[in-house]
Every structure is written in C-alpha cells, then in structure tokens.
Amino acid sequence: MSDKIFLNDIFFDADEAKVSVFDRGYLFSDGIYELIPYFNDKPFLFDEHYKRLERSLKMIDIENPYSRDEWTDRINNLIKTCVYKNFSLYIQISRGVPSDLEDGIYREHAASKRYIPSVLMFYSENKGFPKKKPNEEKAIIMEDKRWLQCDVKSISLLYNAYAKTLAHRENAYETILIRDGNVTEGCSSNVFIVKENVIKTCPKSNLILPGISRAYIIDNLIKSTEYELIEKEFSKKELESADEIFVTNSTQCIVSINKLNNNLIGTGSCGKITEEIFSQFTKSIN
Numbered sequence: 619m620s621d622k623i624f625l626n627d628i629f630f631d632a633d634e635a636k637v638s639v640f641d642r643g644y645l646f647s648d649g650i651y652e653l654i655p656y657f658n659d660k661p662f663l664f665d666e667h668y669k670r671l672e673r674s675l676k677m678i679d680i681e682n683p684y685s686r687d688e689w690t691d692r693i694n695n696l697i698k699t700c701v702y703k704n705f706s707l708y709i710q711i712s713r714g715v716p717s718d719l720e721d722g723i724y725r726e727h728a729a730s731k732r733y734i735p736s737v738l739m740f741y742s743e744n745k746g747f748p749k750k751k752p753n754e755e756k757a758i759i760m761e762d763k764r765w766l767q768c769d770v771k772s773i774s775l776l777y778n779a780y781a782k783t784l785a786h787r788e789n790a791y792e793t794i795l796i797r798d799g800n801v802t803e804g805c806s807s808n809v810f811i812v813k814e815n816v817i818k819t820c821p822k823s824n825l826i827l828p829g830i831s832r833a834y835i836i837d838n839l840i841k842s843t844e845y846e847l848i849e850k851e852f853s854k855k856e857l858e859s860a861d862e863i864f865v866t867n868s869t870q871c872i873v874s875i876n877k878l879n880n881n882l883i884g885t886g887s888c889g890k891i892t893e894e895i896f897s898q899f900t901k902s903i904n
Contacts, residue, residue, distance in 0.1 A: 640716065649680070654709070757879075768803075
C-alpha cells in the first residue's frame with residue numbers, strides 16, 4: 619500500500635488523508651476513477667488510460683482539474699515513494715465540495731453550485747508478477763442489474779461490489795453478469811469465451827466498460843494469431859458450454875476461468891488458447 623496518499627495537491631501519510639463529509643463523491647458516488655498498471659516500474663498503456671479518464675469526466679460533466687503535463691508531474695512525484703516494481707496506480711476524481719457552504723445547504727441532488735473537484739491518488743502492489751501462466755479461478759453467474767451507462771468508469775460500484783462479495787463467499791474470483799440472457803462482462807473484468815478455436819467477446823457498448831486490457835489483447839495479441847475473433851453478444855448457454863473462458867482487467871491481466879458455478883469448463887484447467895494469449899501478453903510487458 620502507498621506510503622503516501624495524494625489528495626488535492628497535498629501528500630499525506632496514509633492514516634492522515636481525509637475528505638470532507640460534504641464531498642459529492644462521499645454523498646452520491648459522484649465521480650470517476652482510473653486504475654493504471656505499472657510493470658517493471660513502467661506505466662502500461664498510460665495514454666489509453668488517460669484518454670478513458672478524460673472521456674469519463676466529460677460524460678458526467680466534471681472539469682478535468684489538471685492538464686496532461688500537470689497530471690504527469692503529480693503522478694511522478696507520488697510514485698517516487700513507491701518501492702514496488704509491479705503496482706497499480708489508483709486515481710479518483712469526484713465532483714468535490716461546494717465552493718460556498720454559507721447557505722446551509724450541504725447536500726443537493728442537482729449539482730447546481732460551483733464545485734471544486736477532489737483528486738485522490740494512491741498505489742498498491744500487484745503481487746505475483748511476473749507470472750509463468752494465468753491464474754485458474756472459479757466464477758459465478760448473476761443477473762446484471764446495473765444502470766445502463768456501464769461505459770463510464772464511475773465510482774458508483776454498489777452492484778459490482780455486491781456481486782464480487784457474493785463471489786468471494788462462494789470461493790470464486792469473479793461474477794459474470796447476464797442481461798436479457800446474454801453475457802455482458804464480469805463485475806471487474808471483460809469476458810472472452812473460446813469454442814472450437816473461435817474467440818468471442820461482447821462488443822463495446824453502453825452495457826460494458828471498454829477495458830484497456832481488453833482492447834490491447836484484441837488489437838495486439840488475438841488479431842496476430844490464426845484464431846478468429848468475433849465481437850458479438852453471446853448467451854449464457856454459450857458461456858456454459860465454452861471450451862475455454864478467460865477474463866481480462868488491468869490488475870490481473872488475463873485470468874482463466876476453469877469452473878463456472880460448480881461445473882468445470884472444458885478440461886477443468888487452463889486452455890491452450892488462453893495460455894497462448896497469456897504468453898504473448900507477458901512477453902509484451904517484459
């Protein structure tokens with residue numbers, strides 16, 4: 619965990635950083651976040667993560683508090699304190715606190731006042747890197763009951779956190795979400811299936827977060843192989859009958875799902891195609 623926490627241009631010890639109880643991030647989950655992985659002390663796909671941060675801010679009408687150069691300076695000053703080689707940088711921007719609280723109105727649904735965005739940053743170690751093969755994990759299935767703007771990387775993660783908690787109780791790594799009979803994504807990952815050497819994943823839309831690792835794996839790894847890739851909705855039945863399932867995100871990169879609920883997927887171990895893509899990925903970050 620971070621020795622230092624960046625909060626609104628001040629570096630604090632972790633146990634000293636505090637936000638206002640009137641911050642809209644605290645009261646309404648009114649904000650966005652980004653998670654940037656670092657491998658061997660180097661940021662991975664920083665430009666893509668930064669562009670998604672800008673896009674999320676624009677979609678909920680929060681002004682970017684810093685220029686690109688100002689962000690770079692602040693991030694570099696924070697990670698100077700980091701002793702890890704492989705870690706994730708967490709960035710959170712909320713709409714913040716009203717600039718004027720003298721009228722006694724401390725909580726309003728409409729952001730009608732002038733707000734000062736609040737910026738939080740810290741880092742956490744990514745343990746277990748580099749890996750020789752992907753983790754093999756269990757997943758469970760739940761209905762996707764989230765709001766319909768899932769392409770915003772919002773800090774409002776109540777349902778995702780609830781689904782992840784239920785997975786943990788079932789000794790599972792992930793919960794795969796189903797909407798109208800089709801797979802959307804995991805509660806913290808994008809989902810891929812393999813059937814008869816064809817790889818399929820849900821297309822980008824408002825129903826999924828456009829994962830940075832997802833895009834990198836598609837454009838730089840899968841498309842360089844002999845395997846066919848289809849970006850198309852697929853059903854719960856297709857998920858359950860897949861030869862392989864793997865999920866992708868920025869912290870674990872690629873995880874093999876070898877058990878769905880209590881049923882084995884394929885042979886019950888990491889599949890050939892998943893291993894091949896994972897191997898390409900690890901080579902690309904070293």
